[in-house]
Each structure stands twice: as C-alpha cells, then as structure tokens.
Amino acid sequence: MFNRIQREVNDIFNRGFDRTLRLAVTGLSRSGKTAFITSLVNQLLNINSQGNHHLALFEPARNNHIIGVKRVSQLDMKIPRFDYDNNLRDLQQTPPIWPQSTRGVSETRLAIRYYHRDGLMRHIKDTGTLYLDIFDYPGEWLLDLPLLDLNFQQWSQDLQRLNFGQRSILAQTWLAKVEQLDLSETADEDVLAQLAKEYTAYLHACKAEGLHFIQPGRFVLPGELDGAPALQFFPLLHLNETQWQELKNKASSKSYFSLLTKRYDYYRQHIVKDFYQDYFAHFDRQIILADCLTPLNHSRQAFNDMREGLQHLFQNFHYGKRTLLHRLFSPRIDKLMFVASKADHITSDQLPNLVSLMRQLVQEGGRHVAFEGIETEYSAIAAIRATKQVTVTQNGKQFKALQGIRTKDKQLVTLYPGSVPNKLPTEQFWQQQTFDFDQFEPQPLVDNELIPHLRMDAVLQFLLADKLR
Ligand code: GDP
Structure with missing residues (x-):
C-alpha cells in the first residue's frame, strides 16, 4: 500500500518536473536539414554506446549523466512524422545513399532520461525526463515574412526591382505571356493556373542556378498545398504606377487583376500567417543551417543571392519590440544557432574561416544587435561526415x-x-577563384548503426546541456 502511494506521488512529481523543449531546424533547401536531424537523432539514440566517444564535447554525455534516449509519439497528430527510419535505412545500404531532402514541415519527439546534478531538483528527485520535439521546416517559408506587411502592388514592385541579370533572363518566357494578358478581362481559371505553373517553374530555375531568394516561398515547396488555388497567382512585374491605379479603379471583381489580388491576400492572410501562428511562435530554440560552400563554387551572383536569401531569413529573428513579428506573434526563442553545414568538404585548418564567414553573413551591417535577448552561437559542422x-x-x-x-x-x-x-x-x-570542391557519397556507418559526424556534439552542448542539469 505504502509503496503504491509512494509510486503515485513519485509519478506526479515526475510528470510535474518533466520538461519539454521545442527545437526548430531550418535552412534553405539542400542546406542539410534532413541530414542534420537524422544525425542528431542518431547520435542521441546511440548515447552511452562506445563510451560516448562520439559525443565528447557534449558534457552530459561525457559525464554519463544521460540514462537513455528513446523515440516516443509526437503530440501533434496533424504534422507528418520525420522519417528517421527510412533515412537511416538509406545510410545503411551498400553503398550508403543520401536520404530524401525536406519537403514540408515534419516532427519527431525524443524522451531523454537523465540524472539531476544541480540545484533543488537533485534533492527532490534524482532523475528527470526532457522531451525534445524536433521540427523540420523549409527556410523558403520564412522568406514570406515581408509579405505580411505588403499589399499586392508593393510586393510586385519589390520583385520588379530584383528582376535583372540572370533572373530577368530566366523570367523572360513567363513574363512575355503575362504581358499578353488583358488584366481587366474576366479571369479564366485555367489560364491563371497555367501562368502560375510557369511562374513556379521560373522559381525552380532560379534555385537550380543557385539563386535562393524566391517568393512566394511555398511555391517551390508547397507541402500539402500542391495544386491548390491559394498558390495560383504571381506578381505583376510589368505595370507602371498609372497602370496599377487604372486597374485598381476600373477592373471588375471577376477580372484577372481582382482574382490575382484576392489570391495574394488569401495567401498572406492564411498560408503565411497560419504558419507563423501555428508553428513559429511556439519554438523554444532554433537552428539555422546554411551551405556557404556550394555558392562559393557556383558564381558571384549565386553567393550574393544566398546572402540576400539569408538576410531575409534572419529578419525572422529580429525581435525588437516594434518589429512586425513581435507585434503579430510574440515569439519566444531564447537560443539561436547559425550553423555552416557540410564542413567535411574542407580540411580542419579551414574550419575557423568557415565559422568566420558564417558570422559575417549574419552580422553584416551591424545586424547582430537585432538578435538582442537571444543567446546566439556560430558553428561549422558535418552532420553526416562523408570524408x-x-x-x-x-x-x-x-x-x-x-x-x-x-x-x-x-x-x-x-x-x-x-x-x-x-x-x-x-x-x-x-x-582568381580557386575554390573547388566535389560532392561525396556518405561513408558506411560505424557498426552499421552510428553516423560519423563533425562537431554535432558541440551543437548538442549549446542546445541541450543547460536543460539536462
Ligand atoms: P535539406 O533540403 O535541407 O533537407 O538538405 P539535405 O539534408 O537533404 O542535404 C542535401 C544534400 O547535401 C545531401 O543530399 C548531401 O548531398 C549534402 N549533405 C548534407 N549534409 C551533408 C554533410 O554533412 N556532409 C556532406 N558531405 N554532404 C552533406
């Protein structure tokens, strides 16, 4: 009897003191999100194997404070599950292959049991559980933040200013067709769908050329919205101020012009806003991955474009009280880590340079002050070490x-x-660009189980160590 009561009291205590941490992972496509989460889960699931040598920089592992880690059911049934098993199977093949990249939001949940070492908790109970929810979402979706503050005309004009060089060449065919359209005519849905499809193809072509700043971000990674009318619109890049005013004054509610305006408004009010409200506002900690090496290999425009893309992405973490983000959603992220991925493409003596380059990208123009109130760290890693x-x-x-x-x-x-x-x-x-690197195939796993990595333990130390005391 006494034992039972004691157990129940213990259970209540345990539940009351367990903690949850919502960790979000993002980055532009192919920045290495899938590889990162697969490796992070793998490193933690293999805790206490091989004397924790694979996690030497992660204090709780080094000191054997973690009892065990397992995967448990996620709380949110609406979000697809991150496919860890499949990704691991890909890496266990002979020869190993790279897992399938991120397409939309996904989630996975780990329960980490550990010994309390510090403070009051140590006296109350000696073990605890940290529930770690890991969310994966495309960085492209964050490029849509400015849309919340722009009407259809302002948005179109912003993109008009960017339409030069390689971009304008890629946009030519689509734009010529839009110019043919009489925007005041009654809209034909099929025509709109076709032109939106061509606009999307143009955005994909930009990405293939290494031009990462694209809007609307959902168009290239639509998730479950693939083919929905909410994604069937496009900016009007060819209109001058007089034409905008004329269309606004005269176009009927069934015209192409009105339908495009309505869809743009729907997109920003529902798709963009809902993402921020339902997900973004609830994250505790955030990792932003950037592949700085591939654009260095490509071209100057590709590098500058990545820079532009990242700058827009970083806007999402400028928490000044007056910012749009703060006004709308009061996000609560307390730690932010900027990670240069795929660092196994360079020799170890070059790692400090890569971290420094990443830091410069983030802090350009004194922007680091904007991250005030958030603990920020920079790192260079290889989630799945191929060399x-x-x-x-x-x-x-x-x-x-x-x-x-x-x-x-x-x-x-x-x-x-x-x-x-x-x-x-x-x-x-x-x-005199001499930088040139190749893509590599993943290495076989250690004992067919453990993913070789570079500095994932430093990432875990920054993100989790303070929650495992
Ligand atoms: P995502 O689109 O952000 O999910 O990107 P992925 O994680 O799928 O990575 C895209 C590609 O980058 C992979 O298929 C690999 O070719 C490469 N990659 C990702 N992480 C690493 C890494 O740690 N080392 C190396 N050498 N290549 C990587």
Whole structure:
C-alpha cells in the first residue's frame, strides 16, 4: 500500500518536473536539414554506446549523466512524422545513399532520461525526463515574412526591382505571356493556373542556378498545398504606377487583376500567417543551417543571392519590440544557432574561416544587435561526415587533404579542396577563384548503426546541456 502511494506521488512529481523543449531546424533547401536531424537523432539514440566517444564535447554525455534516449509519439497528430527510419535505412545500404531532402514541415519527439546534478531538483528527485520535439521546416517559408506587411502592388514592385541579370533572363518566357494578358478581362481559371505553373517553374530555375531568394516561398515547396488555388497567382512585374491605379479603379471583381489580388491576400492572410501562428511562435530554440560552400563554387551572383536569401531569413529573428513579428506573434526563442553545414568538404585548418564567414553573413551591417535577448552561437559542422582527413606528403612537405568517394564518378579520391575566405569574398576572390570542391557519397556507418559526424556534439552542448542539469 505504502509503496503504491509512494509510486503515485513519485509519478506526479515526475510528470510535474518533466520538461519539454521545442527545437526548430531550418535552412534553405539542400542546406542539410534532413541530414542534420537524422544525425542528431542518431547520435542521441546511440548515447552511452562506445563510451560516448562520439559525443565528447557534449558534457552530459561525457559525464554519463544521460540514462537513455528513446523515440516516443509526437503530440501533434496533424504534422507528418520525420522519417528517421527510412533515412537511416538509406545510410545503411551498400553503398550508403543520401536520404530524401525536406519537403514540408515534419516532427519527431525524443524522451531523454537523465540524472539531476544541480540545484533543488537533485534533492527532490534524482532523475528527470526532457522531451525534445524536433521540427523540420523549409527556410523558403520564412522568406514570406515581408509579405505580411505588403499589399499586392508593393510586393510586385519589390520583385520588379530584383528582376535583372540572370533572373530577368530566366523570367523572360513567363513574363512575355503575362504581358499578353488583358488584366481587366474576366479571369479564366485555367489560364491563371497555367501562368502560375510557369511562374513556379521560373522559381525552380532560379534555385537550380543557385539563386535562393524566391517568393512566394511555398511555391517551390508547397507541402500539402500542391495544386491548390491559394498558390495560383504571381506578381505583376510589368505595370507602371498609372497602370496599377487604372486597374485598381476600373477592373471588375471577376477580372484577372481582382482574382490575382484576392489570391495574394488569401495567401498572406492564411498560408503565411497560419504558419507563423501555428508553428513559429511556439519554438523554444532554433537552428539555422546554411551551405556557404556550394555558392562559393557556383558564381558571384549565386553567393550574393544566398546572402540576400539569408538576410531575409534572419529578419525572422529580429525581435525588437516594434518589429512586425513581435507585434503579430510574440515569439519566444531564447537560443539561436547559425550553423555552416557540410564542413567535411574542407580540411580542419579551414574550419575557423568557415565559422568566420558564417558570422559575417549574419552580422553584416551591424545586424547582430537585432538578435538582442537571444543567446546566439556560430558553428561549422558535418552532420553526416562523408570524408576522412588524411595527411599527404608532397615534395617533402606534409599537408592536410580529404579522402572520400566522389559522387560524380564514384571513385575514391584524395584532394585538397582549397581555402575558404574568412570574410565576405571580395572582387579579387571572384577573379582568381580557386575554390573547388566535389560532392561525396556518405561513408558506411560505424557498426552499421552510428553516423560519423563533425562537431554535432558541440551543437548538442549549446542546445541541450543547460536543460539536462
Ligand atoms: P535539406 O533540403 O535541407 O533537407 O538538405 P539535405 O539534408 O537533404 O542535404 C542535401 C544534400 O547535401 C545531401 O543530399 C548531401 O548531398 C549534402 N549533405 C548534407 N549534409 C551533408 C554533410 O554533412 N556532409 C556532406 N558531405 N554532404 C552533406
């Protein structure tokens, strides 16, 4: 009897003191979100195996304070489950393959049991559980934040200003068709659907060229909204001020012009706003991944475009009281980590440069003050390490090089990928660009179970250590 009461009291205590942490992971597409979450879950599920050598920088693991980690059912039934099992299976194949990338929001939940070490809790009960909810969502969706504050004309005109160089070439065919359209005519839904499809194809073409700043962000990663009328609109880039006024005054409510305006308003009022309200406002901590290396390989426009994309993304974490975000949603993120991904593409001596480049991208123009009140950290990692570092001797000199299976010809190669600029690249860098790296295939897992990584333990330390005391 006494035991039963004691157990019940213990249960109540346990439930009362368990904690939940909602961790969000984002980044533009192919920045490495899927790889990151798969690795993070894998590292934690393998806690206490192999003497925790794989997590040496994660204090609670190093000190054996974590009893065990398991996956449990997520609370929100509406969100698709992050497909960890499938991703792990891909990596366990012979040869291993890269898992399928992020397409929309997904979630997974871990229960981490640990010994209390600090403070009052240590005296009340000696073990606790941290429930870690991990959310994955496309960074492209965050590019839509400014839309909340812009009407259809302002939005179109903003994009008009960006329509030059490579972008205007890619937009040509679609734009020529829009110019043919009499916007005051009664709208034909099929025509709108077709033009929206061509606009979406243009956005995909931009991304393929490494131009990441695209709006509306949902168009390239529509999730469950694929084919919905809410996504069948596009900006009007060819109108001058007089034409806008004329259409606003004269176009009937059934015209192309009115329908486009209505759909834009629906999109921002419902799709964009709901995402912020339902998800974004509830995250506790956020990881932002950026692949800074691929654009360095591409071109100057690709790099600058990534910079533009990231700047828009970062706006989402400017918490000044007067910002749109604060006014609408009062978000509550307390820790923010900017992570340069795929750092196994460079040798270890280049890691500080990569972190420094990431820092500069974020802090450009003194913008770091805007993250006031949030603890911020910068890091460079490889979630799924595809290369090994080796030492090569050439002409009597030793230097660091990388070894891995190159994706394009599936050959084992040893190479020196070049040095990473530690600042935003200058004109000179682009003129004598020597930076060149290949894609690699993932390595087999350790004991067919554990994913090799670079500095994932440092990430865990920043994100979780304070919650496991
Ligand atoms: P997502 O679109 O953000 O979910 O991106 P993914 O996680 O699917 O990553 C896109 C691609 O980047 C992968 O298919 C890999 O080719 C590459 N990649 C991701 N993470 C790593 C990493 O840690 N190391 C290396 N070498 N490549 C990576």
